[in-house]
Amino acid sequence: MAKAGPASVEFRNVSMRYGSVTAVDNVNFTIEAGKLVTLLGPSGCGKTTTLRMIAGLEIASEGQILIGGKDVTKLSAADRDVSMVFQSYALFPHMSVLENAAYGPTVKGLGKEVAREMAMAKLALVGLKGFENRYPSELSGGQQQRVAVARALVLEPQVLLFDEPLSNLDAKLRRRVREEIRELQQNLNLTVAYVTHDQEEALAVSDRIIVMSNSRIAQEGSPRDLYERPANAFVADFIGDANLIDVTIKSVADGQASVAIGPATVPLPSRELQPGPAKVAIRPESLLLSKVQDASVLPGTIRKCAYLGNHLDIVVDTPVGDLFVIQHGHPEMLEQGAPVWLSFAKSGVTLIPPA
Amino acid sequence: MRPVTRFVLLLGWLGYAIIPWYLPDGMSLTEFGWLAGYPFGKAGSALALALSGTAPWLLPIGALLVLATLQLGRSNAASVGRILIGAGLAGLALFFAQGFAITLKGQGLPTLAALLGGGGADTAQGGMGFGAFLTVLSLLLLLCHGLAYRGICRGDIFTTSSIGIIVLLIGLFIFYPVITILRSALVDQAGAFAPAAFFERLFSASIWGLGCVTANTNCGVAWNTLILAVLTGVTTTLLGLACALLILRTGMPGKRVMRLLTVLPIITPPFVIGLALILLFGRSGLFSNLLYEWFAIPRSRWIYGLPGILLAQVLAFAPIAFLVLIGVVQGISPSLEEASQTLGAKRWATFSTVTWPLLKPGIANAFLLGFVESMADFGNPLVLGGNFEVLSTKIFFAVVGAAHNQGQAAVLAFVLLAFTLGAFWIQRRWLGGKSYTTVTGKGDSGLPTPLPRRVTWLAGLVIVPWVSLTAVIYLVILVGGFVKTMGRDYTPTLEHYKTGFSIDFSRGLYFDGSAWNSFFTTIKLAAISAPLTAIIGLLTAYLLTRQRFSGRHLLEFATMLSFAIPGTVLGVSYILAFNVPPIEITGTGLILVITFVFRNMPVGVRSGIAGLSQIDKSLDEASTTLRARSFTTLWRVVLPLLRPALVAALIYSFVRSMTAVSAVIFLVSAEYNLSTAYIVGRVEAGEFGLAIAYSSVLIVFMAAGIGLIQLGVGERKLGRRVAAPVAATPAPAPAIG
Incomplete structure (x- = not known):
C-alpha cells in the first residue's frame, strides 16, 4: 500500500450554517503537513464543527477545504484520507479490540491477514499487545482510548483528527496520554488537528493553536505567541x-x-x-x-x-x-x-x- | 462512470432488449410455450416491438438508454451526473406516461397516447412484465447515480439509490392504490365527480352519531372504533411493559414459559382467538355452561360486542407490545441506573426518574402499534362484533355486501386514516426532540437494577390472569381439533386431521388432504416476503434516522401512511389498482407477496427506528471516517447492533403473512389460496373441527419457524457483564421459544 504521508489542511472562507444558526463563520487557516494544530475555545465556539468539516462528516455551506492541496470540499468522509478519534471513542461494542482496529483495512478489502497484521502493529504501538481478543466493555477508559487511537492510525491517514480525546480520562492519565499522543505524532510525522477546551492541554501538545470564539478565529499562533502576545482580551483571558x-x-x-x-x-x-x-x-x-x-x-x-x-x-x-x-x-x-x-x-x- | 453504474446500464439493456417486456398469460419457468413468436408478439422485448412498429411509444425510452450509454467512457463526474439525471428523469416520465396512457382498449388517456405515437383510443397494451421492471429500475438507478455524482447525499450512491427505490416502491404500492380508492370516494356509482355526495357520506350519523350517549341506540361506527382502539392500545402496552420488566429485571420463576405464552397469540390467526372465546364464553360455551350449572348465572351474550372484541384484541396484540418493549428495556444502559443510585436515588426514584423516561419512546411505539392494530383488525370484530360495528368490518361489508358501495367504503377509509394519522402526530408531540441514545460507543458496563417491589407486584398481578386465560384458550384450540364437536360432543377423534392433512403413500408421496395446497402456498409466500419486508423496513428506518436529505419528512409520512392503511382497505385498493394494465398482477402469487411486504413494512420501520435511536451516531461516523461507505457501515456496524430489531421484523412479517386475513381475503385465487382464507371458508361452512385443527397445525408450524429464525440471527452481543448469580438475573434465556 502506497503511503500518502502527512498532508496539509487549508480552509478558505469556510462557513457552516444550520438554518439561521451560524456555527462557523468565514474561517481561514492552514495546518502545515506534519504539524499538530489545536482548535481551542469554549464550548459552542465552532471548534468541533470545524473538525467535523475536515473529516467530511459535515459538508461546509460555503468556502473551500483543501487537504494536501486537493479540493475536498464536497467529498464525503469515506473518500477523504482522514481518520478521527471520537470523544466517546465510538468503539464498536460488538467487535473485539482486534476487530475494531482492523476495521479500516477490512472494509477497504485488504484481506483478513493483511488487516490483522496492520491492526496488530498499531495495537503494539499504543501498548495494547495481548488485549486483542477483549471486548471494549472489558477495557478501562484509558485502554479504550488507545484502541480508538490505534484504529484511527491503522490506515496511516494523511490527517488525524482528535475530538477532545482526553475528556473522559482522569487527570494523571490525561497528562500521560497527551504526551503519548504528541510523541506518536512526532515519531510518525502525522498531521493532527486536535480539538480541546483545555488551554493547558493545548499549550502542552501543539505546534500551533487556533483559538476560536463565537464561530470565528480569535487568534492563531504558536503557544508562546498566544501566551506572551495575545491579540485581544478574549485570548489573554482564555489562555493562562x-x-x-x-x-x-x-x-x-x-x-x-x-x-x-x-x-x-x-x-x-x-x-x-x-x-x-x-x-x-x-x-x-x-x-x-x-x-x-x-x-x-x-x-x-x-x-x-x-x-x-x-x-x-x-x-x-x-x-x-x-x-x-x-x-x-x-x-x-x-x-x-x-x-x-x-x-x-x-x-x-x-x-x-x-x- | 463508475463500474456499478455500468452494471445498472447493463440491467437496463437486458430489460429493454432481451427480456419480455410484458407479462404474458400462462407464463412459467418450466414450460416455454408462452414464448412463441419471441422476440415479437406478446412475449416480445421492448426493442423488437418498438422497431417493428407494434409499440412505437417504447422507442424514446430506448433512445434515453442510448444517451446514458454514450457516457460510458467519460470521467467528468459532474457532467456525466447531469446527463444521467436528465436521461433517468425523462425515461421515468416517458415510462409512466406510456404506461398510464395506453392500457386497455377505450381506457387510459387517449390524448396522451396519441402524443406518444399510440394512435388514439384503439391502441392497447398488456400489463408491464419483467423487462419493463428491469428497465424502470435501471432508469431510476441511473437518475440516483447521477444525483450522487452531483454530490447529493454526500455523493453516496448507495444512499441515493436506496432512497430512489423506496420512494418508487411506496409510490407504486401505497400511494397509487390509495389514490385509486380515494378517487372512488369522490365519484358516484356512475363514475361522475360528485363532491356533495362525498360530504353527505362523510358526516352521516352512521359514522359520527352519539346515540349511545343521548338516546338508547348505537353510537356511530367512528366512535366505536376509536374507543376500542384506545382501550386496546392502553391495555396491550401496559401488559407488554409489565411482562418485559418482569422477564428482564426480576428473578421471577417460569420465565421460559412466559416467553412462550406471550408469543403464542402472535402466531395465531386473530379470528381463532375470537372463535375460542366464543367456545369458552358464548351462550353454549364451556365457562358459560359451568357458571350456569354451578352458580345458576344465566347465559348471556356479553361476549358479542365491545367486551369480547377488546378481550380478543388484547390477547392478540399484547405480545406485539411485549416484543417492542423488551427490546427497549434491554437497550437501557444499566450504568444510567447505577448512576442514579449512586446519586442517592432509591429503587423507586431511579425507576421513575431514569428508567421510565427512557422507556417512553418504546411505550409510545407500543401504544401506537396496539392502537392501529385494533383499528385495522378485521377478524375479531367479524366473529365477535354482534351489533357493535367498527370501521374495518363496515368497509368490508360495503365492498362485498349486497350494497357494493365503493364510495361509502372510501369515505370510511378516509375517517380511519384520519384517526391513525392523528395517533402518530400525538406520539411525535409527546416524544419531542429528546435524545434517548443509551448504547454509546463506550463499552457499556454495569448490572441492570432490579425492579422496585411495588412495580414487581403490580406487574405480576396484571400478568397472571392474562397468562392463565391464554393458556385456557390454547388448550381449547388444541383439544378442539381432537374432539367431534366442542361444546356438545367430546368424543375423541382424528377425523378432522385426516380430512385436512392426510398423506397417501400408496402412489409415492401424495398430499391428498384438502388443506395441503393452501398450506404450502402460504409457507412459500410468507418465506419469500419476510426477508423482503425486513430489508425494506430496516433500510427505510436507516434512511429516516441516519441520512439527511430533502423530502425525508415526506418519506416518513409515506411509510407511516402504509402503516395506517387497514388490511381491508389495502386489499380492496389493490384489486382496483392492479386488475388492469399497466400493472396487472391480480390472481398471481406476486400480488400476495407485495401485499404482505407493504402490510408488514411499517413494523420493520418502527422496530428499526426504535433500535437505531439507541445506537450512538458516532459509531456510524467512526466507520465512515475509516473509509467505509454507507452500505459497509450498515452491514458491519449498524446491522449487528440491530439484531433484536431484525429478529422482531423477521418474526413479525413471517407470522403476519401466515395469519393475515383482512387484506388477502380479496386477493386469493384458486391457484394461490391461503391458509387463513381456507379456514374462514371452513368456519362459514360450519366445519369448526377442521378449522380448529388447521389452526393448531399453523400454530405449531409457526412456532418452529420462529425458533429457526431466532437461531439463525442470534442474540445481540453488547459486551455487557452477565449478572452475578446472586444479583437476581441468571444467564439470559434465549429470547423466544
Missing part, C-alpha cells in the same frame, strides 16, 4: 491567567509606547496601537515585588497571600484595582495590609486594543 487593566497610551515612537498604568509609566512595544485608551494584559508572574520606588512601579497593599508549595498566590490592592501576582521560588509569606511596590517584567506584559 491575566490581569486585564485599562490604560492610556501617552505617546508612541519607533514602535515603543509610553503607557500610563495608574500612577506608573512603563515603556511597552506599541503593537501598532495609537495614543489613547488601551488595555494591557499582565501575566501574574510578570508582576514583580520591587524594593525600588520610582515612576515605573505601581504602589499597593497586600490583600491576600496563599502558600501553594512551589509558589505564592498574592492579591495586591493597587490604584488600578486588585491584581493577581504569583511569586515563584521560596519567598517569605507576606502580611496582609503590608505596602508593596510592583514592577513589570520584560515579558508577559502586553498591550491589547481596547475592547
